[in-house]
Amino acid sequence: MKRLDRESRHRVALTLNGREANGWAEPRMLLSDFLRHELGATGTHVGCEHGVCGACTVRLDGAPVRACLTLAVQADGRRVDTVEGLASNGELNDLQKAFRRHHALQCGFCTAGILMSLDAWLESNPAPDEGEVRALLSGHLCRCTGYTGIVAAALDAAEARRREDGP
Amino acid sequence: MKPALFDYLRPDDEEEVLEALAEAGDDARLLAGGQTLMPMLNMRLVEPAVLIDISRLPGRAEIEDNGNFIEVGETVTQASLESWPTLAERTPLLAQALPLLGHVQTRSRGTVCGSIAFADPSAELPLCLATLGGEVVLRSRSGTRTLPAAEFQTGMLSTACREDEMVAAVRFPTAEPGAGYAFTEFARRHGDFAVVAIAAIARANGIRIGVGGVAEQPVVRDWPLLAGSALDDALNALAWSLDAADDVHASARYRRELVRRLGKQTVAAALEARL
Structure with missing residues (x-):
């Protein structure tokens, strides 16, 4: 049985966006704080810290999860993907480009979480309709856009991916 | 925070x-x-x-079909039950309720047994378990015991689980031949806790209805095959019997109205779903 003392800081090593990363965490440290304060990955934003707003959504072993409802020590030895991993060589990925095209963000605070949710969800739901995208977005709060641009960007990116994968 | x-x-x-x-x-x-x-x-x-x-406890993330019931182990997530290939056929009530439970991003981690153990009066899974007449398997160092749902949940956020016990599994009865199942809820936003949730089972000779979100725990009633004004009267009596209270989400009167209206819709949907 693994036992981690409450007052001590413990080594947490994980794979962040494909690279080995490690830092120190008390048992009570949230994954959201570990990513930002220990690993300097500040792309993941922290909103409500009780799982409602969705801003801190990251992928843990591929699944979209709330980083604020996950302990850093629980992510030890696992794969974590954050918004920093979406672009490659300084170029935004297709989903990010669709967000820009459709004005799917304004202040951008909620955007990282929404991108990570969609990134995971579109893999298993390649042909969503508007209602399904809106149901997925119910797990995120955006106070700027009214969601219209986000829905359009998600549908656009999904369609473009289908065309690419098609015959 | x-x-x-x-x-x-x-x-x-x-x-x-x-x-x-x-x-x-x-x-x-x-x-x-x-x-x-x-x-x-x-x-x-x-x-x-x-x-x-216990989130990574080995061997406990299994869903087993035991014929009369499916047994869900303590680390099975709501997402993995939702994507269990024969869910809609084996437990249609759960197939309807799970998409309403939280969000994709919380079902990916939230467990079935955890929701049962927490016993929130508005939660979907305790309502399904109560309406289906399922069981909870409790384990401690002194042994294993199995309680019917109605004996497990003792009130708002309270259960018969002792301090030294864990919810080791939950058993949901599988679909009865010829029966119809329906689940509906009203929430302010998709994924929020239900203001009122209704589960209904329609059999050849009767209706079972379960109500969540109003009383301190799910309330289940068995009725003969009521229709028309007899069904309206029964739903009205049920709505009044729940001791609805005003809170920030809805007034007691509004909750009673939801029980009457959603109740009628859900019973109709269950009757429709009978084979």
């Missing part, structure tokens, strides 16, 4: 979990999916001295 200090234990098997529970007693909390416990820790509504992480 950060948890208070706690020691973190990650047992390698169930035996170690039960040992740690027996040792720590009510100073300990089990961490499974954490989708309810973590917010409570963050808000310091609970400050356990010891957190026992």
